[in-house]
Amino acid sequence: MLLKLSPLIIGLIIGGGLLLLALIIFVLVLNIKKPKSKIKIDEEFFNKLIEIYGGIDNINDVETENSRLKISVNNIDLVNLDGVKELADGGVFVTGNSVKTLYRVSCELIKDTLKEKMK
16 A cells, blocks of 8 residues: 655655755765965074065065965065975965965964064
């Protein structure tokens, strides 16, 4: 004997199943780990960063803009842009004498440490 179900009940069962499936997919997408930074923030990192930017005397100012580190330099020709690209996690943008770089680590930490070294 077959059960006779009304279209409303069938719709609720299918809708509930689809809602449950969507919820499972949503939770799985949220749990996907974001890529970690390849950068290890230590003294070696800062020495290399200073060297790439042409030395501590070439660094004029360090700021953060959103998740970007903005380093203004006195002479852009002294900056090793290929070295900056290798060290950074993301894109490198050059405007005038400023180099903006994306990092997946705290740009505030990098900024504060560089400002301390500039004193």
